[in-house]
Amino acid sequence: MTKLEVWRLKQEVCSVVLILTPEQTHCSSTFCFTEDRMNNATCPRISFDFTSRFLPPVYILVFIIGLVANGWGLKTLLQNWKKLGNVNVFVFNLGLTDVLYLLTLPFLVVYYFMDSTWIFGDTFCKITRFCFNLNLYGSIGFLTCISVYRYLAIVHPMKVMGRLSVTHSVVISVLVWLLVSVQSLPDMFFTKTSTNMTKCYDTTSDVYVEDYLKYSLGWTLTGFCIPLLITLGCYGHMIVTLCRKENIDKVLKRKSLRLLVILVVLFSVCYIPYHVLKNLNLWSRVLSKRGACRGWFNGVYIARQIGRGLVSLNSALNPLVYLHGSEVAPAQLRKLFQQARQAVMRQASTPTQMSTM
Numbered sequence: 422m423t424k425l426e427v428w429r430l431k432q433e434v435c436s437v438v439l440i441l442t443p444e445q446t447h448c449s450s451t452f453c454f455t456e457d458r459m460n461n462a463t464c465p466r467i468s469f470d471f472t473s474r475f476l477p478p479v480y481i482l483v484f485i486i487g488l489v490a491n492g493w494g495l496k497t498l499l500q501n502w503k504k505l506g507n508v509n510v511f512v513f514n515l516g517l518t519d520v521l522y523l524l525t526l527p528f529l530v531v532y533y534f535m536d537s538t539w540i541f542g543d544t545f546c547k548i549t550r551f552c553f554n555l556n557l558y559g560s561i562g563f564l565t566c567i568s569v570y571r572y573l574a575i576v577h578p579m580k581v582m583g584r585l586s587v588t589h590s591v592v593i594s595v596l597v598w599l600l601v602s603v604q605s606l607p608d609m610f611f612t613k614t615s616t617n618m619t620k621c622y623d624t625t626s627d628v629y630v631e632d633y634l635k636y637s638l639g640w641t642l643t644g645f646c647i648p649l650l651i652t653l654g655c656y657g658h659m660i661v662t663l664c665r666k667e668n669i670d671k672v673l674k675r676k677s678l679r680l681l682v683i684l685v686v687l688f689s690v691c692y693i694p695y696h697v698l699k700n701l702n703l704w705s706r707v708l709s710k711r712g713a714c715r716g717w718f719n720g721v722y723i724a725r726q727i728g729r730g731l732v733s734l735n736s737a738l739n740p741l742v743y744l745h746g747s748e749v750a751p752a753q754l755r756k757l758f759q760q761a762r763q764a765v766m767r768q769a770s771t772p773t774q775m776s777t778m
Contacts, residue, residue, distance in 0.1 A: 467722050473534070476730055483736055484527065486737040507585050514598070522555070525549045525552045539618065550621075562601055568655045604644050608640075613625065623729070637699065645692060649688065652688075687735055691734055
């Protein structure tokens with residue numbers, strides 16, 4: 422028997438095993454083996470059921486808080502549009518990216534509640550994942566634009582005074598949308614659903630995972646690392662300027678420091694863990710496809726799902742930028758909390774009054 426015939430025989434065996442046990446079977450370039458055999462060897466069992474337990478509660482929480490916060494934030498922004506600077510165009514687009522993603526979360530909640538069974542078709546699966554990517558990299562892009570504008574206003578106020586108009590902000594926003602769409606578009610050409618149309622992958626199937634890893638690394642560089650370096654450079658120089666100059670407006674200084682804290686939280690909690698764990702998990706899948714087993718596979722998979730939950734929080738945390746950009750919003754928020762507190766106290770006192778009658 423020739424080598425070619427042996428290889429074809431192995432492929433036929435692999436196809437039969439995949440048909441019989443599609444969820445528990447893994448293939449390398451030389452042969453196929455089931456999860457049981459992997460467990461008996463050196464590969465730990467991957468906790469795939471962790472995703473269905475962890476993500477639905479997170480998505481429900483993000484959906485409720487994000488929808489309320491972004492709705493209130495966009496309303497406040499539009500009511501005080503003239504009082505804010507040109508940066509409000511970026512803040513408005515930031516809110517649009519959040520709403521676009523939040524509207525897809527109910528479908529993902531249904532998907533994970535049904536034990537990762539997708540019932541909405543291949544096209545809508547790709548649309549759902551595309552909306553997530555628009556939200557993620559659109560948020561990073563518009564936050565970077567806000568940082569650059571704030572940097573110019575503090576470090577080079579005389580050079581930009583009167584030169585940055587609303588038109589400039591609109592044109593830059595359109596360019597951000599186009600750039601993010603171009604970066605995210607190749608993702609839609611990768612397989613997003615399983616053969617029997619029951620899975621909706623956030624990346625792609627194991628067949629194309631090696632190509633997807635290369636694409637993901639390039640995407641991480643252009644969509645995340647470069648904006649991160651720009652943001653760090655702007656705020657590094659801005660902090661030096663704020664410390665050296667004493668004639669800078671205290672309100673402007675307070676806003677800048679507040680935005681710095683918000684960005685540190687967003688990048689540290691949401692964006693950095695997501696990108697690191699995403700690419701590490703893709704690498705573990707590439708190793709598994711090649712027949713290699715590592716003890717850290719399961720830990721990386723679980724950490725990756727936690728990273729997916731954390732990155733979705735950006736849609737609930739982004740409205741904090743409204744607080745940074747508006748002096749009216751914090752006052753309205755305090756008034757809202759006071760009204761809620763008074764309503765709760767009235768409800769609590771009503772039963773007491775009824776009992777004394």
